[in-house]
Each structure stands twice: as structure tokens, then as C-alpha cells.
Amino acid sequence: DAGITQSPRHKVTETGTPVTLRCHQTENHRYMYWYRQDPGHGLRLIHYSYGVKDTDKGEVSDGYSVSRSKTEDFLLTLESATSSQTSVYFCAITAGGVNTEAFFGQGTRLTVV
């Protein structure tokens, strides 16, 4: 299995609080992605990174920010959590862009109450 770890695996937080999710990889892959998975929507890209300090927005980036200070770590921050951000969040990595195989973490189930 590819070395990709998400933490925490489960979190319950209150509306209005900031939340940070961590993705850690040991594969030295260049590209890292944050997705959210909601029933009936498949996966939707939040943000992605193509190198250290190089990030860009996906299709559902509002309310989220990211940082990548090291190759191995990609952080997703919900600046002020809302109930609409209750979801399962997946981190993925690829070596050379999306035409190469994407490896996924186990997911983080976030509940905003």
C-alpha cells in the first residue's frame, strides 16, 4: 500500500471553529489533492498542490485553505466550520499528474454540529 496517512480519522466540531486536517505521505510524490465525498456527488476537488508552497483551487474551494511547507505534508484548514462542510475528506497523491495512478488515504469523517 502507498504510504499515505490522514489524521484525524474522525472529528466532531462545532460551527464556527477552525479545523485542520493533515495528509502525510512517504512516497515523495509531487502532486497532492484534497477531495470531499458526499452521497450522490462522487468526489469533488477542494484544493491541490503541485509542489512545496505551490497550491491552487479546485471546484469547491470556498471556506477552505491549504498549505504545503514540506513535500510530505498537505494541510487542509476549514477557517470557520459550517454544517455544509460535514463530509468525508480524502487526500490523494500522484507522481505525475492525474494521468498516473492516484493513491488515496483512508479518509477523515468530519461532522460539524
Add this chain to the structure above:
Amino acid sequence: AQSVTQLDSQVPVFEEAPVELRCNYSSSVSVYLFWYVQYPNQGLQLLLKYLSGSTLVKGINGFEAEFNKSQTSFHLRKPSVHISDTAEYFCAVSKMDSNYQLIWGAGTKLIIKP
């Protein structure tokens, strides 16, 4: 804009029967095509992909898919399913000039009946 349609949200099938999971996409440019599988409470893993060449692609666990450019489809098939194939299957599309943007279908849950 690209989009991916998985026509069935659930497909029930008896064990050892054949199955086809349907995927259609819309795009004005050439694309790469993928099928991923998600077992319960796990992340996704690649089943197979079409980048170029032969339109019939074979993947892991006995699955295969056929790219049909004229019908803009990439249906997934398996001749005989097993209880261990119970999972959700996702079709995804990427433009050939994109490094980051995979467009995902909503997923199809494959339910194997004993």
C-alpha cells in the same frame, strides 16, 4: 465543461453472474478515463485506466472496460462476480492537457446477492 454520468446508483446482481456498470462522459477534447473502486470504510484504489491504444482495457480482480469514443462511454464489466466485489465503483475523466483535474461520476454501488 466536462461531466461524468454513472447511470445507475445501485446495481444488484447474483453471485457468479456477469455485471456491467455504465459510465458516460461529455467532453469536447480528448480524455483519459479511469475506474476506481472503494471498499467499505476505505479510500479509493485504481481498477483500470484508458490512456491510449487498445479500447479494451483489463484491470485488477478480473474487471475490464471498453472505451467507445463515438458513444462517449467507458463501461465496466466482469463476467462473474464474487461476494468480495461488493463495493462502490467510480468512473472518472481527465482532460489530456490537465495535470490536476479529475472529474468524477457519482458512483455505483455493486450489491452482490448470495
